[in-house]
Amino acid sequence: MASTYVKSITGLLAAGALLMGATGATAADRVKIEWWYAISGKLGDTVQKLISDFNKSQDKYEVVGTFKGNYEETMAAMVAAYRVNQQPAILQSAERGFMTMLNSGAVIPVDQLMAKQGYKIDWSDFVKPVAGFYIVNGKPAALPFNSSTPILWYNADAFNAAGFDAPSDTWQGLEKQLYALKEKKVTDCPMALPGDFQWSLIENYSAINNYPFATKANGYGGLDTEFVYNKTGVVGQVARLKKWVDDGVLKIAGQGVAPISLFTSGTCATIINSTASHSGVEADAKFKWSAAVMPHEEGVDVKNGTIGGASLWAVKGKSEEVQAGVAAFFNFVAQPATQEWWSKATGYVPVTNAAYQKMKTDGYFKDHPTREIAIEQLSRGEPTDNSRGFRFGNHNQSTAILIEEIQAVWTGKKTPQEALDSSVKRGNEILRQYEKLHAGK
């Protein structure tokens, strides 16, 4: 009995070894570069196309891309893998995880990597709001990859039916329009609440209206930054959103349905969502749709919005030839031609001026005017400490707290002021914890 087991087990092992040997042999001529990414759906298909284009463009390296779940899940997978030395060579990480990656000690600064491998990348060519975020002390920490910003998507048919040409550029004006859409029974859902509303309706709102979100230039000035958004116009914004939710003007999609699909299906007339929704909206929306810049408060000096999306990090602990492959891939991604193709295919903003200018001179934005809105919104006004961006340690944690507290406003458990006070207090504890752990970095 036992011996047959032993036999079958050794048989299995031998078969496994054969299989591994076989795959090892075919891959031997190319160096494998593992890349973990976090975007799915149509965007994920485009990532796979990018990878296969790179693999076809040369014969030394083979990039293997694996979807590891959303940004948080991908980061968690990375952390777990890094601790047992099974990390990928490239990681796509969201802007919210920037500080975590920067201070992780697990990454190679991208300019070092490129210089060492003999590639020249013109870092000054990256568009300002993108460069402003990823460049630390004059040096880029990661390669900007998919950069986006939230824009206001609207159903033009619905707006016309209610007698409007386009959405107002102020929140006050937009409010009247949304209520009119409901009162005139054009739609039962004038606006859908995006899943990442804290990014668009709170953080970007704060930047565009030039309110301070935290001290020390929103964290750019040091780890001893403190949240202050409970003392700014953000309180009024949350109160406005609460009123809209109560009046049925703003609908929360909830679990089981993606907020953007409420817009593309025609259920809701507007949504403030990432410009990267372009590929999805273009494919799915069966009505006349358009987009506009995010509204601002009446009478403020309007500033630029902030970027979202992610960048590519070169991860430590890989052999020299793998690093050379990572650099080759980064160089491929940073080419104006790749940038242009990527931006057109996805809706993300072109991250280099070269790519942007080329798209402009080719007349691409004349045919696709909504594709330029994000860039326009990112470059409104002269950036201030309030609008440059956000650099907070453990930003995921303070974001989760902010969302939880604002949900307490939806449920009526807290007033906007109470919720934001509590959110700031809890968020500051997170910042102090991070400061303590990373003192001197």
Add this chain to the structure above:
Amino acid sequence: MPASDAIMIRNEGAATRPRLPLRRSLSSLVGTSEAGLKASHFRRPWLAAGLLAPQLLILLFFFFIPTWKALSLAFVQVDPFGGTMIFVGLENFTTLFSSPEYRDSAILTLWFTVVQCIATLVIAGLLAFATDNVMRGRAIYKGVILLPYAIAPAISGVLWAFLFNPTVGPLAQMLHEIGFAWDPNRRPFDALLLVSVAAVWKHVCYDYIFLVAAFLAVPASVMEAAAIDGARPVRRFFTVTLPMAAPTIFFLIVMNFVYGLFETFGIIDTVTHGGPAGSTNTLVYKVYQDGFRQLDLGSSAAQSVILMAIAVLFTFLQFRAVERKVNYQV
């Protein structure tokens, strides 16, 4: 307990041949090969060790090593990548105990676990009682009840979330039409109700299988005697079947607690994400959120240590308080 129990049954078993519950018939099977010896006796110790090894290895890798990891992380604050680590003593614990969110989560978990446990048992009990009395199509009836158990928690969670989604869900629309302001995104009670129903729905089948077996194991002679004495089915159920099924019910109470405390994670993740405003954020879901989403490994480890202590305490209390009242003898 099982060994002496088995022997006792063997002694009297041959004459009356009662239909035995699964566990007991198993232990009696093991016992028959070596008459007169303890059921757990093996002549060759290596065989015993070999048979034990898989279970011990599973315990080692899925219990002892994780427990050690949790304990070692619970007293530190650490960078997710392990670069920096500061020993903070009991700070992770004191922060938790002074946090109103953590207290809310603990109260919620208790409520959820108790309600889920009772509701699951009662519904499964009713269905199992009915099974005894269903004559036609019994197989179909059983099959339909057992179906939910075959569906992965994440998939059933997505289905529940979609069906009761206030904007697009068909069942939510029906609730709206009959006048309920159903909205689990904004009404914490609705959200809690939804995850409770989803959790119960998923677990009823488990309790049902055990209860059907336990009810079938009640000796026909006892039931017939009760019938001759004039007890109707409902009365027979409460005075004969239930007391005789007490060991199974006790076992199910423990299992339901474990399920409610630890295994409803997938359902909560898909149905509510712990929201709105943490109103369905149970302790185990919070461990996941804080540890794997927020990468606050120190706090997450401290929470799992607390959770482990709670689980041990509950099981101990249940064995002390409830098991004494359970009579294992037929």
